[in-house]
Amino acid sequence: MRTVAVELAHAPYQIQIASGLLKDASLIAACLPQARVAIVTNQTVAALYLEDLQQALESSGIRTLRIVLPDGEQYKNWETLNQILDALLEHRCERKTTLIALGGGVVGDMTGFAAAIYQRGMPFIQVPTTLLAQVDSSVGGKTAINHPLGKNMIGAFYQPRLVLADLDTLQTLPAREYSAGLAEVIKYGLIDDLPFFEWLERNMAALMRRDMEALAYAVERSCQNKARIVAADEREEGVRALLNLGHTFGHAIEAGLGYGVWLHGEAIAAGMVLAAKASALLGKLRADEVARIELLLQRADLPTTAPELGFARWMELMAQDKKVLDGRIRFVLMDCLGQSELAYLDEAQLRELLH
Amino acid sequence: MRTVAVELAHAPYQIQIASGLLKDASLIAACLPQARVAIVTNQTVAALYLEDLQQALESSGIRTLRIVLPDGEQYKNWETLNQILDALLEHRCERKTTLIALGGGVVGDMTGFAAAIYQRGMPFIQVPTTLLAQVDSSVGGKTAINHPLGKNMIGAFYQPRLVLADLDTLQTLPAREYSAGLAEVIKYGLIDDLPFFEWLERNMAALMRRDMEALAYAVERSCQNKARIVAADEREEGVRALLNLGHTFGHAIEAGLGYGVWLHGEAIAAGMVLAAKASALLGKLRADEVARIELLLQRADLPTTAPELGFARWMELMAQDKKVLDGRIRFVLMDCLGQSELAYLDEAQLRELLH
Known part of the structure; x- marks a missing residue:
């Protein structure tokens, strides 16, 4: 155990x-x-x-x-x-x-x-x-x-x-739900655990076979990451917000399509790709790093392209999210591969990203 | 202030x-x-x-x-x-x-x-x-x-x-609601503040006139009592339960008659008299002390006799209360005038009290 x-x-x-x-x-x-x-x-x-x-x-x-x-x-x-x-x-x-x-x-x-x-x-x-x-x-x-x-x-x-x-x-677990869970596993690598992201790149085939040893390690390592972040900030007043990597985009996808059409993990996968692309826009991530993220998600059978919602609807849905402070929308983006941070995007940047 | x-x-x-x-x-x-x-x-x-x-x-x-x-x-x-x-x-x-x-x-x-x-x-x-x-x-x-x-x-x-x-x-405040508030004020005297109970006996006439000085003191002293008890036991794992003096009976009255027929404070007043009578049954309170409690409540224009609900209905309503542990009903009763404590009543005692 x-x-x-x-x-x-x-x-x-x-x-x-x-x-x-x-x-x-x-x-x-x-x-x-x-x-x-x-x-x-x-x-x-x-x-x-x-x-x-x-x-x-x-x-x-x-x-x-x-x-x-x-x-x-x-x-x-x-x-x-x-x-x-x-x-x-x-x-x-x-x-x-x-x-x-x-x-x-x-x-x-x-x-x-x-x-x-x-x-x-x-x-x-x-x-x-x-x-x-x-x-x-x-x-x-x-x-x-x-x-x-x-x-x-x-x-x-x-x-x-x-x-x-x-x-x-x-x-x-049905294959689709299993993959949706892998989206959150991959998320921990992107938040602040590059060695785990690289482990996942090496072991995705074993995980997709549901190999017990690989699974036990992935669950334990994910829980360790989450437990550490939660213990540092139980009420999401600081670092815990990083756990929402991909979630502002992802929640908009879920709500925009109607809850349950995309699974939460699927929406988070597409949301993390948007976060990666936004980070690239800000010069924080290289194109090949965005591609590594997309590839790992694809190997986990996850969607990497968000559905078409229309810009106005995206903005409306994201403004409703809990991560709004004084009217500005806060995102979790990447400072480099394996390290996320809080950041704000202006409307022009969002327009470029979501069109 | x-x-x-x-x-x-x-x-x-x-x-x-x-x-x-x-x-x-x-x-x-x-x-x-x-x-x-x-x-x-x-x-x-x-x-x-x-x-x-x-x-x-x-x-x-x-x-x-x-x-x-x-x-x-x-x-x-x-x-x-x-x-x-x-x-x-x-x-x-x-x-x-x-x-x-x-x-x-x-x-x-x-x-x-x-x-x-x-x-x-x-x-x-x-x-x-x-x-x-x-x-x-x-x-x-x-x-x-x-x-x-x-x-x-x-x-x-x-x-x-x-x-x-x-x-x-x-x-x-309408007179009836004002009196209902006085029930909770009197409660603090009975929980563990005999000097305040005696102050209330001396100052009930001023309070009924809504004299500002008397009111300011009564509100402050009540809040001090409540704040002390809450600080000692925020989640009601111990001493805070004493704040429920009169409440197990009172909640049954409110629910039994339909919420809003009796005001909460009115139900608590009648409930505190039942608690006093139960304490007398257990030999903890003398008849003249029960009478002092009834008199003070009456001077505050509060009811001191519970409505007829029927024994079976009383039991059903009280069993629904949150103060149930392993199927036994816990009451707050008086150990002496000005000091309450947790106690259990058996069915025979409840039958004598509620008939």
Whole structure:
């Protein structure tokens, strides 16, 4: 088992990475304040893994409630959130009952947010079953739902007590979702870990075969990167903003096409290429470096060209993003290959980039 | 001006108590990260005070947005919360825009919760205009909305940056609401401040005349009591639970009759009498002490007899309360006059009390 510590002063916790974790209740049992949990998952994941997890818990004497949501980013809204809260209230779950998120980023974000606001906060545990959730969304305590006027606009910073990344679950992941997760893995290399970017260039073939050794290393290294950044800046007042590399463009793509048409990771891949091209425009990146980024994303079966949204729509969508300060749009761009930084683009530069 | 400090380690703030604070923007201006605010209030309070506050802010160069909600506890729900969030998004408020709650406990609780979850948290300021809000709900960071299955079931611990208690606003308060606020004032005497209880016995006539000197002292002393308890236990893991004296019974009354039929303070008054009688049952309080409590509440024009709900309904409503642990209902009862403590009641005792 590989363990990554998230060193938050008030609420440190561990990410455990290994095969077979779903069938072993001991790590979960050790951190429950009450022998009772509610497992939130979606229909797709329920069919694959809910039975295993529930059996493991029940046979350790832990009372479990199942809450099964519909599957898809389009359900990351008030209505589905209320399904969770209603179920908790109907079954009289208490504030020491623990909520377990079993699924991908959508399940994790909504479950974490439900835990943050149910009776003003109950404990929760992340059991991410997608690559994207294992390397990104399950770590760091960002929880949220979408609003018709913007993605992740309503939410809370709320940390899990434990993250269990069972590598076995990645073997059943559809190819498209697996690739979407690789977009966030590649992102860590571009933020500030050039050696990892180069490792990914050497090992992309193994990762695309879902080789267990390569996967374990990629998940661990990604979590280490994320944990370090989150521990330095839990509330995104500084360096944590770098985790949004590709996200201002990416969120506009997701919202512009309608949530769920492109997967989050796909939009982030195209968004990172736009960020690379913007960095080239500013003279920070050479054309061959932009090409290396595009090639690595393409080898991960990810899109590298953003859809046509029209300039006015791009601007409207990006102005809605949370990374707006006093009316200017802030981007994460690259200072050189393997090192990102905050930067602002003016309208002429954006016009050149997006046309 | 009287100042009470709320000494929270990660987010200390001050409560300012004086006349005329609404017309003075300087205290607010000093704590804004961006010269932009959204003021949330209700129709009743808007007619009385919104103009004053908005003008003071605008003439200090602060951009203001008004969000006016319907008035009443029955609107403390998802739908009204969404009105706030929708308005913030439609007007592109940013995460450094500050939300100001201008009103009583309902406005403060909902606005604070909206601030907690808008873009994962924006700054907020409490400007309480009722006695109950000034002495209780605006201090301590409990925010929430109601759910059909229970009061304040969905919410967050989220601290304001500043609390401005303008004593002038108490002069326009309807008599019934004023009395409801006195219930929470009396509560502090019963929790652990016998000298204050005795001061209230001597000064209830002045308070009922809304004498400014008496009011200023009562608000300050109440806030000191609340601030001390909250600073010792922000998340209600221990001593803070004592602030719920009368609340397990009171919440059942409010929910049992339908939110808004009895005011919160009225339900708490009747709930504190039940707590006193339960304490007498346990041999902790003498009959003459129970009578002193009833008399003081009556002199504040508060109800001291709970409505008939029927035993089964009482039990059902109380089991839904957040103060349930492993299926047992926890109460705040009195160890002696002027000192409360946590205690459990068994079904036979509850039957005797509630029949």
